[in-house]
Amino acid sequence: MAADDELAHFQKLSNDYEPPATGPLVGERQSSSAIATEYEAADPVYRIKTAALPDTYAYFRTCRGDGHCGWRAIAFTYFETLLRIGDVNRLEDEEVRLSSMHNLLNLAGFSQHVYIDWVEEAFDLLRKLANSLRAMDGSGPDILLQTFNDMSTAMAIITYFKLLASAWIQSHPDDFAAFCHMDLKSYCQLNIEAAQCEIDNVAVVALAESVVKPAGIGLEIMYLDRSPGEEINNTYRAEPTDHTGLPLSHPPMMRLLYRPGHYDILYKAEDFPAPVQYSQPTQSSLHVALAGYTDDFVPTASNMSDVMTMIPGMYPTGLGQRWPSVSYDHYPSPAPQPQLAPVQTYAPTPTPAVSVAPIAPVTSSHQDYVSPIHASHGNHHSIHLEPPVTLPIHPPPSAPPMIMERTPSMAAERGGPFRPSVYELEPGFGSGPRHALPFQTSIFRNSHFNTAHFLNPDFQPEEWSPDSEYATGNRGRHKSTSQ
Incomplete structure (x- = not known):
């Protein structure tokens, strides 16, 4: 008998043994494929369900299994969902709404000087998240994770949520009395307000009705068990409603993964849309x-x-x-490129033979030269302009006229944006004595093609005759003669 009692005692200790909880209170968000890896050697039902989990729920977050994982998962996800909504006014409205619920705490017998410290921790977190959104500094997720990984701060917020759930249950006896099997006050003291107690279905519903749904947020709980099927089961779903009682369209959702005795947090891929990638110019x-x-x-x-x-x-x-x-x-690419060999310039055009009477030297501050332009693009096509040509230097009006010999290769040198044209006047034109121009019809004389017309780009004032331009009287329709 002594041996049997001893074996029974050891069996009881084995059944009640729980390994020490390790790891962060709330872990980093990670791929849900890690859950499938965890169950690779487990029962075939678990392997099938966890293998299909990443198709629907892309991410998950662990919570330490120290008896508060359910409370911690709901509280953390509540603040995280408000942060994902990104509305500063929503965070400020939640502080006002939760403050109005303190009347329920007072009616349930909780003294204000007892719960005020826990309230301040929760409200301080709301204000920090609101300031982060207002400043758009992106520090909100880090603030939230650091707050819930601080044991004293996290337990203060969890205790505040426990009191809200207890006060809600006691103020709605018709909704919860059938599930408690004892008076509501005693049930809340033993199963909700106690320091070491796991969350149960009654507390989940109470938190959903008092905290989650009034904030415009939905709640889903997925259950991983050995029931038949290829996917995890949805055991609880609470959807927020508007002032008319109708469900809201596509509300933000909180999702929890429940495995017997433990809660973690689940996310869908659309809960965290990928940042917009701006394509670089090609x-x-x-x-x-x-x-x-x-x-x-x-x-x-x-x-x-x-x-x-x-x-x-x-x-x-x-x-x-x-x-x-x-x-x-x-x-x-911006990498340094090898230097190109200098481009050989065109050979200078032979200077035509010019017989010039002695004149005063003409000084110029400009150096008359034209260098070829070499354009190199991606396909290395080269474009070369025509060889440069030489413009004569006109003497001042007081100098004797220049005697020039016409040569067939004489052309005009231009440094501007215009190409040389075959329809240009020969060099030295107009420098000699004035002579009558051919084809001086009335139409040509009054057009801008005439160099004696003021609209011509090469207008020659000395060729303009105001007497013939503004002659009065009726000459009839006979041909005009050159002036």
């Missing part, structure tokens, strides 16, 4: 290298801004602009 940055740029390049336009004068093509015609040699290199 076009690489453009690197422009200015070759041959000298500090003495000064545009002569005085009526333009400095920026506008640096844009090719924006320089006014005839101001004597001088653009340096430019190389536009487009690199697919």
